[in-house]
Amino acid sequence: MRFSQSVVVARVLPQPEIYEYLRRTAKDEGLLPHVVFHAEILDARWDGELERWVVTTTAGTWRARVFVAATGHLADPKAPQITGIDQFAGDLFHSAAWDHEATLHGKRIGVIGTGASGIQVIPQMAAIAKSVTVFQRSAPYIIPREERAYADHEREAFRKFPGLMEEVRRDLFWTNEETTPRAGWFRRRSRRRERSRSTSLPRRSKTKSCGRSSPPTTIRAASAS
Known part of the structure; x- marks a missing residue:
């Protein structure tokens, strides 16, 4: 899933807007029907006869051909x-x-x-x-964090020219990479x-700075x- 431009944020890093961005993007991309919230994984085993993963959670049991553990190591x-x-x-x-x-x-x-x-x-x-x-x-x-509020004219430009938001995002990314x-x-x-x-x-053994x-x-x- 690529960078979504469905939401114009008022600031760079505020938690409520990031949360709303994630929720709306998941809805727009049709992901919510496939997500089970508040479910703790209790066990995940490979069934050789069925050739399926059997995943047991507090919300039920699922079987799948592919099991991706993407919980991160800081979940608890x-x-x-x-x-x-x-x-x-x-x-x-x-x-x-x-x-x-x-x-x-x-x-x-x-x-x-x-x-x-x-x-x-x-x-x-x-x-x-x-x-x-x-x-x-x-x-x-x-x-420096350099967090600031986007001005009204900037948000209006984002709405009128969606490609501008992609350009700003790309500039922020590579600027941080160079920093x-x-x-x-x-x-x-x-x-x-x-x-x-x-x-x-x-x-060459030496390169230009x-x-x-x-x-x-x-x-x-x-x-x-």
């Missing part, structure tokens, strides 16, 4: 084993099991981890909390490979004030 929340954590008096929950009853405004918040979930929730917490302290094992690269140090190295290596395949000349910028500043911890 794992709480850190910290001595005395059961005595913590404040609100305590995992980002994968969000406590919507908890009030975070004006609180001193501690966040353990800086993965994909941390990228999403920490900036939102920082905007409303008294202080936010981030505990992490390894420092990731930090780059990431490792991705930029991979692209330059791929380009050198393509050049070596298209010519019979021997490969592509002007990669220095790595962004790393942050090891954000201390509470």
